[in-house]
Amino acid sequence: MPVNFSDHDQHLVTKQHHNSIETEFYQFINKFKIGVWFLGIPSWLFGITDRSIAAFADGTLSITEIFQLLTTAFFFVSWLYLKPENSLDENTGCSYLNQTDKFGLKKRHMISQEYILPFPYFCQIYHLLNLKHLETVHKFSLNNLKILGINDFQTTSFGGIIKFTTLLDSPVNALRIWRQPIVEVDLILHSPYTIELSIPVYDNKRIIVIFYAFPLQEMEHQLFIEIYSDLDWPKPFLQILLHFASCLTLFEDLPYLRSLAETNIERVYKLSKFSQQANMLLFKRFIELYGSNKEKIKLLK
Known part of the structure; x- marks a missing residue:
């Protein structure tokens, strides 16, 4: 809609x-x-x-x-x-997890990272589903990337899909190696534990980041990061770049997650539930399905 x-x-x-x-x-x-x-x-x-x-x-x-x-x-x-490509990739696609068979997933798998972080699980979910954090928390690593607008939002049985347009405003942005200046990005909530970020790159190829977040204790959660891509670059070189990029973004996350953990999470839920900001739509969907019953999430796990 x-x-x-x-x-x-x-x-x-x-x-x-x-x-x-x-x-x-x-x-x-x-x-x-x-x-x-x-x-x-x-x-x-x-x-x-x-x-x-x-x-x-x-x-x-x-x-x-x-x-x-x-x-x-x-x-x-x-x-x-040297033919230029369209700025907005028309092949936005749906869920990478749903479209790709097991063999394709294994072939396109680039890196895996695993962390145990001393912050509540809900802090991680709030961070991953808040689009504004791409402009603020990751201002350095994404080199002042801008969100131009929300194009579409759809609910699913276990989550939702939001499509938004991003702009690489700086002509020297390193991300131009991967993608066009303007592309439509997909963020998908698959379950209370699984979030997919799908980014178009050149020649109708994509970089897919899958986040798995699991609560361990009230003040601790486990985070898995899986990155897939069908880029034709040499795989060892691409793996080094992706490992570095993933570590850099996580390093940026830590101060924000620490600050968020010190706030009243219940108050954050209430404010987000009635928020009119479009960048919070997917987190509001999470609250509708899972946020009001933490015990339900533990049972699902």
């Missing part, structure tokens, strides 16, 4: 209007780049044809002419591989 932002909050309306303008601007830039790429194809073809005619005009081929033809052909093929 479509998400409507609160009419009474003028600040949110103004921000959404500004983000809409940013989205349109980056989409215009992307279309412009695609247009330039298409114009380049006949230009290169003309160059190859012109060089070929000039080379064969006298009936012989010199070393210099052969080198010029090969160089022109090489740059033309390189130009074809």
Whole structure:
């Protein structure tokens, strides 16, 4: 169902209007780049044809002419591989866990990490399902990534799916190695313990992060992080990068989780339940299904 932002909050309306303008601007830039790429194809073809005619005009081929033809052909093929992609990946897909068979999961599995953290389980869930934390808690690692808006929210029997558009605002953002400046990201609540983050990358490929959080004691929980990808990069190199990125984001989590653990969690639940912020929709869904009965979650585990 479509998400409507609160009419009474003028600040949110103004921000959404500004983000809409940013989205349109980056989409215009992307279309412009695609247009330039298409114009380049006949230009290169003309160059190859012109060089070929000039080379064969006298009936012989010199070393210099052969080198010029090969160089022109090489740059033309390189130009074809430089085709820009659409900023918003249309293949948003559904749950990676549901779509991929066991063999596919094993083949695309990159890394696993396991932690026991001295914070309540509900603090971790609140953090993972609050979209605003991508802009605040992970401001450094994501290099000022912005959430432009919520595109869709659907409830499921055991959770829900929220789709939101993110923007890499900085031209030197390291994440541009992985993905386009503007993409639609999926965050899926599969169960009270399982959360999936699905991020589009280049060539219709994705990086999938699966979080498993289990309560151990009142002030302790266990966190598993599984990352999958169908990128064609060398797997050992990709594993090193993903391990580093995962450790960095967890390091950023610790001060926030510690601060959250010191607050009144019940008050956080109540405030979130009646929140009108779109970035809290998935956590509100968690509260509807599981938040009011902690004993039920323990039994499910």
